[in-house]
Amino acid sequence: MLTLAIETSCDETSCGVVRDGREVLSNIISSQIEIHREYGGVVPEIASRKHIEGIDVIVQEALDKAQVGFEDIDFISVTQGPGLVGALLVGLSTAKAMAYGLDIPIVGVNHIEGHICANYIEHKDLEPPFTCLIVSGGHSYLIDVLDYSSYKLYGRTRDDAAGEAFDKVARALGLPYPGGPFIDRLAMDGDGSAIDFPRVFLEDDSYDFSFSGLKTAVLNYLNQLKQKDEEPVVADVAASFQQSVLEVMVEKSFRLARETGRDRIVIAGGVAANKGLREMMENRGRKENVDIFYPSIQLCTDNAAMIGSAGYYNFINGKVSDLNMKVMPNLGFLD
Ligand code: KG4
Ligand code: ZN
16 A cells, blocks of 8 residues: 655655555655744744645655655545644645545544654564653653554653753753754763753652753753853753653653563654663663664654554554544644
């Protein structure tokens, strides 16, 4: 089965062709980051306009790169939510037009499920069940993946998403948007134990996350230095902040794996690109005999191929949408 997949939930216009949920024939990603960077974050109206400008060309590029035509496509996969409403609408309208014109099925995909499925593309033999930590710019979830398209939710963020915390702290340190990759790089040269920022574990049995207290602690630390006219050691702040975030994420992931009897932990979403997170997971995994999986950097952040993979597993499980489907900007995971 060949699917043409579209992803426009935020600031990447992406289209790809995926065979049987695992094999990527093309995955064209046009990032708007440079445009939004000037504003310190994604400007929704600009994002929508850029998606409209690019989408037709990117669809054609995806077909060309895959060396297939519209007539070869069996169904369309498209991100239905969560995301920016105007941005999602561009992708969904394009997808509906193609499904209608070609008279083929359309499958609405939850963007968060797409992030999990990026791992199916990267690791051809990976099969459920496994523990999954999803950490992106907008979401943080800890789930037990029971089967393809079947999940049990254990934890979510109560305030900021993991990537959002990285981006806000980076902004306070004067780093460009999105700040996650800059913190990651700086942290390598810094001392993670230089500043004792809080580790927020919440209740003993909770799998939820809370990152806003940590973010406030970093901002307070920077303000106190400023009042004393002192300069922060930026690499140490980055490393200490990152250490706090990672320790909590890794600890909770391993606790869930233990509780559910899983011997594999899969990480997904933009923050899964973080080198510190990958290393900490792998070190702990070696000690506890747990295998760690994550996608390559390009598949960690938003892309259409992951939507095509999720679309395939929805499709073969009978989860097909119709042309009346609407964008769902506030769609959570397992809502
Ligand atoms: O998954 P994604 O592309 O978009 C959402 O669905 O939200 O994630 C983007 C987020 C941003 O917050 C970005 O700062 C973060 O992922 N990110 C990272 C790294 N690369 C991207 N955070 C930490 N370390 C990284 N290397
Ligand atoms: Zn995403």
